[in-house]
Every structure is written in structure tokens, then in C-alpha cells.
Amino acid sequence: MHIMEGFLPWQWCIVWWLIAIPFLVLGIIELRSMMRKDREYLPLLGVCGAFIFILSALKLPSVTGSCSHPTGTGLSTMCFGVFITSIVGAIVLLFQSLLLAHGGLSTLGANMVSMAIGGPLAGYAVYRLLKNTTVNIYVTVFLVTAVADLVTYVITSFELALAYPAQAGGIPTSFAAFFAIFAVTQIPLAIVEGCVLALVFKYIVALKPEILIKLNVFSEDQITRARLQEGKVSPAEVRS
Amino acid sequence: MIRNMKLELITVVAVLAFIVVFLIISAGGSHAFSGSDDVGSQKISELTGHPVESFKPLIPQYEPPSGEIEATLFALQAAFGGVVLGIVFGYWLGQRKASATA
Numbered sequence: 598m599h600i601m602e603g604f605l606p607w608q609w610c611i612v613w614w615l616i617a618i619p620f621l622v623l624g625i626i627e628l629r630s631m632m633r634k635d636r637e638y639l640p641l642l643g644v645c646g647a648f649i650f651i652l653s654a655l656k657l658p659s660v661t662g663s664c665s666h667p668t669g670t671g672l673s674t675m676c677f678g679v680f681i682t683s684i685v686g687a688i689v690l691l692f693q694s695l696l697l698a699h700g701g702l703s704t705l706g707a708n709m710v711s712m713a714i715g716g717p718l719a720g721y722a723v724y725r726l727l728k729n730t731t732v733n734i735y736v737t738v739f740l741v742t743a744v745a746d747l748v749t750y751v752i753t754s755f756e757l758a759l760a761y762p763a764q765a766g767g768i769p770t771s772f773a774a775f776f777a778i779f780a781v782t783q784i785p786l787a788i789v790e791g792c793v794l795a796l797v798f799k800y801i802v803a804l805k806p807e808i809l810i811k812l813n814v815f816s817e818d819q820i821t822r823a824r825l826q827e828g829k830v831s832p833a834e835v836r837s
Numbered sequence: 838m839i840r841n842m843k844l845e846l847i848t849v850v851a852v853l854a855f856i857v858v859f860l861i862i863s864a865g866g867s868h869a870f871s872g873s874d875d876v877g878s879q880k881i882s883e884l885t886g887h888p889v890e891s892f893k894p895l896i897p898q899y900e901p902p903s904g905e906i907e908a909t910l911f912a913l914q915a916a917f918g919g920v921v922l923g924i925v926f927g928y929w930l931g932q933r934k935a936s937a938t939a
Contacts, residue, residue, distance in 0.1 A: 602896065656872060663873045696910050702896040
């Protein structure tokens with residue numbers, strides 16, 4: 598989903614950088630205050646970050662005959678919110694633009710807005726919508742990750758369409774063209790990513806439920822119910 | 838132990854379905870499976886009428902000299918994530934075991 602270096606006019610580079618910077622600043626502030634409060638969260642942040650690293654390194658083939666990578670930002674968004682996720686995403690994007698020539702420094706702003714900010718924002722909206730409902734928590738994780746992944750690519754298409762409106766039909770036509778390249782490819786990948794991260798979430802629930810409750814990712818009630826379903830705890834244990 | 842394996846099953850089925858679809862599509866041989874970044878760049882050159890080569894980096898950047906080196910760097914990126922993942926899950930598992938026996 599990277600916009601390659603040089604493929605975005607400098608005016609747009611500046612626009613997207615200006616949008617991205619406030620998120621990064623807020624992310625650093627949040628991260629610092631969280632670390633000062635309780636270092637117990639660090640392992641979970643490590644897991645969330647690790648998944649962004651792993652998944653965005655995997656370029657998977659898709660139905661449209663091109664390759665693309667999942668983003669993995671959904672998990673981090675649910676646990677730590679959009680701002681901290683934007684920092685982790687920015688680190689991955691910086692690595693890829695400096696060493697791999699996937700995306701560049703001038704287009705980093707645009708790439709951050711799509712992968713590290715826009716996708717997580719959409720995922721976060723889904724998460725808030727479903728959080729306090731009776732929807733199964735793993736279904737929520739699936740939807741949040743899949744949406745965060747997909748919206749990342751929708752935003753990339755939008756960024757390119759704004760910069761390169763088609764001569765006939767303008768922005769909508771070229772949006773449709775980029776959408777077909779980026780977002781359609783991404784649909785199967787988003788589904789698989791959603792399944793995998795829901796599974797990972799299940800293991801976090803099994804191993805470290807207290808941290809999820811402490812961060813209020815889900816209520817204690819929801820986590821306990823999920824653990825009951827897995828047969829991890831007996832009903833008697835829950836009551837005591 | 839984890840008794841309910843429903844989610845594991847769903848994930849395996851999803852991954853298998855993904856692989857089967859890939860095998861069917863790639864058997865046709867009409868797809869290059871190039872990166873969508875490159876396909877996107879080609880689309881830009883199509884829309885603007887400028888060839889892809891005419892888009893010069895605004896900020897000079899390092900480019901891996903070959904696909905091999907690029908693959909190494911991507912593998913390193915994934916390996917780094919994998920290491921962190923293993924450490925944390927191992928740490929949590931140990932914590933759990935220790936608190937269960939205490």
C-alpha cells in the first residue's frame with residue numbers, strides 16, 4: 598500500500614505530513630505517560646508491534662493477480678488506541694522507506710495517514726461500536742482488524758486519486774481505478790488477517806486476561822465469559 | 838487446556854481457502870503477481886502520461902541493489918517481530934505457570 602518515493606507531488610507530501618504530525622506527537626505523549634505509569638503494558642505493546650512488523654513484511658498473492666501485505670494494526674488499536682498505534686506503524690514505515698525503498702521519506706506522511714492513522718481510526722470506530730454489545734469478542738477483533746486493513750488501502754487509493762484525478766471523470770474515476778488495484782486485492786487478505794489476529798487475541802485472553810481487563814479493552818465480564826467458553830476456568834473459580 | 842478449538846478451525850479453513858484460490862488463479866499463468874505498489878505506480882504513469890522512470894525520488898533514498906537483498910531485509914523485519922512475539926508469550930506462559938504453582 599506504499600506510495601512510492603517520487604510518486605506524489607510535493608504539495609500533497611506536505612499536506613499528508615501535516616495531517617500525520619499531530620497524531621505522532623499525541624502518540625509520543627501517550628506512550629510516555631503510559632510507560633511512566635505502568636511498565637506492565639510493555640509486553641503487550643511488544644506483541645501488538647511485533648504483529649505489525651511481521652504482517653507488513655509478508656507480501657501475499659491475492660485474487661487479482663498482484664501481491665500486497667496485511668497491516669496488522671487492528672490489535673494495537675484495540676489495546677492502545679489510535680495514537681500509540683500511529684507511532685508503531687510509523688516505525689515500520691520508516692524502516693521500509695529507509696532500507697527497502699518501499700515508500701519514501703517524502704511520501705511517508707501519506708503512507709502514515711493510510712496505514713498508521715486512517716486504518717486504525719476506522720478500526721477503532723468499529724471497536725467502539727461493538728465493544729459494549731453482546732457480539733462475541735473474537736468477532737469484534739476479526740472485524741476491527743479486517744476493517745483497519747481494508748480502510749488502509751481505501752485511503753491509499755483516495756490519496757492517489759486526489760493527487761492524480763483522471764482527465765475524463767476526475768477524482769471519482771481515478772479513485773475507482775486505484776481502488777481496483779489496492780482495495781479489491783486486499784479483501785481476501787483482510788479476511789485472513791482478521792482470523793489470525795482473532796486467534797492471537799484468544800491466546801492473549803488465555804495467558805494474560807488481567808492486562809486486557811486493566812486496559813479495559815473489554816469488560817471483565819466479557820473476558821470471563823470468553824474464558825469460560827474456552828474451558829480455561831471452571832464456573833466455580835469465576836464465582837470465588 | 839484450551840478445549841474449544843473452533844477459532845483455530847475457522848482460521849485454518851480460511852488460510853486453506855486462500856491457498857486454494859491462489860493455486861487456481863496462478864495455474865492460469867496470466868498473472869505476474871507483482872506488488873500492488875508497482876501496479877499502482879504504473880497506473881499513475883498511465884493517468885499522467887509520463888513513463889514510470891520519469892518519477893524521480895524527491896528525497897534521495899537507498900534502494901536494495903537486488904531482490905535478494907530486499908528479501909533478506911524483509912525476512913529480518915519479520916524475524917524481529919517473531920522474536921519479540923516468542924519472548925513475550927514465553928514470558929506470560931512462565932508467569933502463569935509460576936503463579937499456578939505458587
